[in-house]
Amino acid sequence: xxxxxxxxxxxxxxxxxxxxxxxxxxxxxxxxxxxxxxxxxxxxxxxxxxxxxxxxxxxxxxxxxxxxxxxxxxxxxxxxxxxxxxxxxxxxxxxxxxxxxxxxxxxxxxxxxxxxxxxxxxxxxxxxxxxxx
Numbered sequence: 001x002x003x004x005x006x007x008x009x010x011x012x013x014x015x016x017x018x019x020x021x022x023x024x025x026x027x028x029x030x031x032x033x034x035x036x037x038x039x040x041x042x043x044x045x046x047x048x049x050x051x052x053x054x055x056x057x058x059x060x061x062x063x064x065x066x067x068x069x070x071x072x073x074x075x076x077x078x079x080x081x082x083x084x085x086x087x088x089x090x091x092x093x094x095x096x097x098x099x100x101x102x103x104x105x106x107x108x109x110x111x112x113x114x115x116x117x118x119x120x121x122x123x124x125x126x127x128x129x130x131x132x133x
Contacts, residue, residue, distance in 0.1 A: 009088035012109045012117030018043050021076035039106045042079045050082030085110040
């Protein structure tokens with residue numbers, strides 16, 4: 001019996017929140033709270049730029065733990081950039097390996113330079129709880 005391939009496209013969240021790199025950490029905290037999310041995509045400044053990513057853990061480790069002001073630190077100071085992205089047709093098992101190999105918890109699904117969605121641990125686990133794999 002052939003195993004069904006679960007692709008990144010099948011599990012990605014298409015609803016995600018973007019923030020400007022010049023936004024303050026306080027603004028990011030509000031976005032995290034208002035949207036009940038753990039990751040923000042940082043917008044490109046222009047067509048030659050790359051997307052960034054900021055996680056709740058970045059704020060905790062790089063701002064709060066270092067006793068920095070959430071009103072004086074900008075997102076560009078703590079974000080990860082460029083984002084490692086995956087293609088929508090990739091098997092989610094390879095996405096899981098990517099997470100393990102590079103210490104990631106979230107990634108962007110993109111095609112032709114356009115962000116289609118995001119994948120995190122939660123999205124990777126949901127299909128396995130629904131199947132007999």
